[in-house]
Amino acid sequence: MSKVKYYYDSDTLSYKKIEHKSGRKFGIALIGVAGAFLAGFILLVIYINIPQIETPKEMALKRELQNMQLQYNIVNKKMDQIENVLANVEDRDNNIYRLYFESNPIPEEQRKAGFGGINRYKNLEGYENSKLITETNRRMDILSKQIVVQSKSLDEIAVLAEEKEKLLAAIPAIQPVKNENLKRIASGYGWRSDPFTKVKKFHYGMDFSAPRGTPVYATGDGRVERADNRSTGYGNHIRIDHGYGYTSLYGHLFKYNVRQGQKVKRGDVIGFVGSTGRSEAPHLHYEIFMNEDRINPINFYYGNLSPEEFDQVLIKAQQENQSLD
Incomplete structure (x- = not known):
């Protein structure tokens, strides 16, 4: 009321x-x-x-967001460093390692392939820091892919290096008789006078004149293919299969120091100089085959001769004298 x-x-x-x-x-x-x-x-x-009044929870979330932005910026700076290091490794991989091992370089498209087409970061859109988060994730994905590609490349280089090491060890690369044990290089590769018929005949190897019993050395790693006297003219002889198409032959031996099927290393004593078979005097007849074709052994002494010694051997090997077999 x-x-x-x-x-x-x-x-x-x-x-x-x-x-x-x-x-x-x-x-x-x-x-x-x-x-x-x-x-x-x-x-x-x-x-x-006036400034918005924030609750303690909102203030904590704001600090967390600022810290997240800082961490993302730090991650991006670290990725800058990683990208520079990786670019240097990729450059050496393409222009040094693969060049040395005669392997094709990896194209840039292959190193960064698989990042076109669909938007794989759609779920990161629509937030206040979407651009920063998306770009960081994109760079991380590209780096991960590049590292995987580079890792596989280095695995391939390791295999190539191992094969290269085996190849270099297998190729005949030293003189089969040491210089201090040589009397002389009796004959080289080419047309020479036959010691028995005195008719010019193509000489397919090199003759090293040395005293009977002088050690004969394997010129490269391999497996003894033959150690017998069942080949016309060679007498007691050894054939070493070096792999990669290379075979070396050592003829007119006094005796063997290996047997058929045995594995040998470059520098192993495989036999001793003699004068068996079609031979005029104690010497070693040495041949090299490449894919079953006989080639000039003069090009395969780089492993234990100095440039001056090689020049002397070259001069003597080119003389058209009489062979010893």
């Missing part, structure tokens, strides 16, 4: 009831609404223009 208010009328010396006019009530209500609206507007302007 609303309260009734009175006022004192001095003219009539009595209290009269206060009557409220309806228009006045409406005006007061309107003023109240306008005041409330104005107060709300003022508070909104103040709220927008």
